[in-house]
Amino acid sequence: MRNKIVGKFVGAFVLLIMLSVLILNFYVGLKLKGEYEEKISKRLSSNAFLVGDLLKEDIAAGKHDIIQKKVRELAGKLNVRVTIIDGSGTVLGDSDKDPGSMEDHENRPEVIRALKDGAGESTRYSDTVEYNMKYVAVAISHGRKQIGVVRLALPIQEVESQFRIIYKAVLTGGIIAILFTLISGYFISKSIINPISEMKEVAQAISEGDFNKRAKINSEDELGVLARSLNRMADEMQLKMNSLSSMDKMKTDFVANVSHELKTPLTTIKGFIETLENGAIDEKDNARRFLSIIKKNAERLSNITDDLLKLSELELGKDRIEKKRFDLKDLIKDVVLRYSHLITTNHFKVEQDYHGKSFMVNADMQKMEQVLVNILDNSMKYTGEGGSIKINAHDMHDHFMISVEDNGIGIPAEHLDRVFERFYRVDKARSRKLGGTGLGLSIVKHAVLLHGGDIRIESIENKGTKVAVTLPKAIQS
Ligand SMILES: Nc1ncnc2c1ncn2[C@@H]1O[C@H](COP(=O)(O)OP(=O)(O)O)[C@@H](O)[C@H]1O
Ligand SMILES: [Mg+2]
CATH class of the missing domain: 3.30.450.20 (PAS domain)
Incomplete structure (x- = not known):
């Protein structure tokens, strides 16, 4: 062409x-x-x-x-x-x-x-x-x-x-002009056609799903501008395609993870039911033990599905948040009170320090409760009997900072970046034994970000962990 x-x-x-x-x-x-x-x-x-x-x-x-x-x-x-x-x-x-x-x-x-x-x-x-x-x-x-x-x-x-002399002169001039036109016309049209055909190739590649080709930009004229916008379009398409495919991968990974997490308790349940059917139901002691295992795994399934539901609701975004004004201090005290039985039986030392008069936020109370419960739950789970847990609330002028610090098993540095990922646990077996799903911190992070806040985790293995959440203050009214 x-x-x-x-x-x-x-x-x-x-x-x-x-x-x-x-x-x-x-x-x-x-x-x-x-x-x-x-x-x-x-x-x-x-x-x-x-x-x-x-x-x-x-x-x-x-x-x-x-x-x-x-x-x-x-x-x-x-x-x-x-x-x-x-x-x-x-x-x-x-x-x-x-x-x-x-x-x-x-x-x-x-x-x-x-x-x-x-x-x-x-x-x-x-x-x-x-x-x-x-x-x-x-x-x-x-x-x-x-x-x-x-x-x-x-x-x-x-x-x-x-006249013949004049005619000849004009004709020679004409022939020279034609030769000149042939040569310069060839180069001029090439300089126009080359970028066009290059752009054609880029457009064709895009139409075939290849977003890697780019057109050379040799000029600042209309063709150069056209080539530049074509390249920009290819850049954007490539970016979109990449993010689409990484989103696709995340989704399939998630589905695979969920299926895997559900399969384990289901297999256990099915196995014990079969054992019972095959006669174990008549051995009273065994039967009781098997039933309690079945119950435990059913609870686990229920925990997983509960957490998944919470996550998927958070994923629906800001529209699903029901904001109202309340004092975080009241909520924290409330949550700690709910754990008082566990705290006494495990001899936990729980301290609460409030650096500020009130901690009014405009937030979804139920979701804030989930945040506090999950963080506190982790602190108690991953801190042995008699451990100490310090809850601090700071008024930082334009926001609040709530931190929960324990002196538990801590998190090895190499895992610290990943604990907010779904189903990520440092020690799977341990978490499972303690009734964890690996979704807690994902839920926490999601909820905090949805409220315009942020979350940080610091930890030293065998020393302890500190989780700090910041939240915007409610506008005074
Ligand atoms: N306070 C903590 N102390 C030590 N490890 C923790 C603490 N909080 C979280 N972790 C680690 O982070 C992982 C992810 O936490 P989370 O999402 O709440 O899942 P889980 O259901 O296991 O509690 C945990 O499995 C644990 O390994
Ligand atoms: Mg947890």
């Missing part, structure tokens, strides 16, 4: 130039020829008048020898043929021939004209000199009497050869 268009461009250029050269040649030729011929006739006729003036006395006196002598002299000087004819057509003098041998000239058109109107001209083939001549004749008067005609003649070949 590239060559086709280049051909079209160059062809059109050449045709145009050829046409211009032709028209120019024709027009210049015509114009020059007209002007040149007019100039020659003018020169011939003024010279003829001059010759007439110089010779009229001799013609009137009939001095034929002198006439012939002067005619030859004048012709040599003027570089034309000179003929003197009397009123009846008899040749009195001629610069090229002996007048005595010449026939009468009264029937020559220029002579007839001159005798009648005073001047005449004609262009024709001359038998005497055997080529085309331009003749200009003027009448000579002596006193009031017309006594003859002076005729000057110039070979027209001279004129024509002049």
Whole structure:
């Protein structure tokens, strides 16, 4: 396609130039020829008048020898043929021939004209000199009497050869112009077509799902701008495709994870039910034990589905948040109170410190409760009996910071970045034994971010963990 268009461009250029050269040649030729011929006739006729003036006395006196002598002299000087004819057509003098041998000239058109109107001209083939001549004749008067005609003649070949030179020059110029057009047209059209065909290739690649191709940008003109926007479009498409495919991967990963997490308790439940069916139901002690395992796994399934539901609700976004104003301090105290039984049986030391008068937030209370419950639940789960848990609330002028610090098992540094991922647990078996789902911190992070807050976790293995949540203050009313 590239060559086709280049051909079209160059062809059109050449045709145009050829046409211009032709028209120019024709027009210049015509114009020059007209002007040149007019100039020659003018020169011939003024010279003829001059010759007439110089010779009229001799013609009137009939001095034929002198006439012939002067005619030859004048012709040599003027570089034309000179003929003197009397009123009846008899040749009195001629610069090229002996007048005595010449026939009468009264029937020559220029002579007839001159005798009648005073001047005449004609262009024709001359038998005497055997080529085309331009003749200009003027009448000579002596006193009031017309006594003859002076005729000057110039070979027209001279004129024509002049024109041939001009034609040739214009034609050579035309050919040079065409060659120049061919070469420059080729490069000019290539410079236009190349970027276009490159962009065509990019567009084609995009249409085939390949977003890696880019067009070269060699100019800042319209084509350059077009190439730039095409490249930008390809960039955006590539970005979108990448994020789409990574989202796709996240979804499939999630589905695989969920299925895996559900499968384990289900398999256990099914296994024990089969054992019971196969007779264990009659062994009372075993049966009781198996049933409690079944119950535990059913609870686990229920925990997982509960957490999944919470997550998916959070994923629906801000619209699902039911905000109201309340004091975080009250909520924290409330949650701790709910754990009081667990706290006493495990001998946890729980401290609460509030650095500020009130902690009014505009938030979804249920979700904030989930946040606190999950963080506190982790602290107790991953801290052994008698561990200490410090809850701090700080008023930080434009936001609140709530932190929960324990002196439990901690999190190895290499896991710290990942604990907010769904189903991510440092020690799967341990978490499972403690009734964890691995979704708690994902839920917490989601909820905090939805409220315009942030969450950070710091931990040192075997020393303890600190989780800090920031939340925006409620606007005073
Ligand atoms: N306070 C903590 N102390 C030690 N490890 C913790 C603490 N909080 C969270 N973790 C680690 O982060 C993992 C993810 O926490 P989470 O999402 O709440 O899941 P889980 O259901 O296991 O509690 C836990 O399995 C645990 O390994
Ligand atoms: Mg948890």
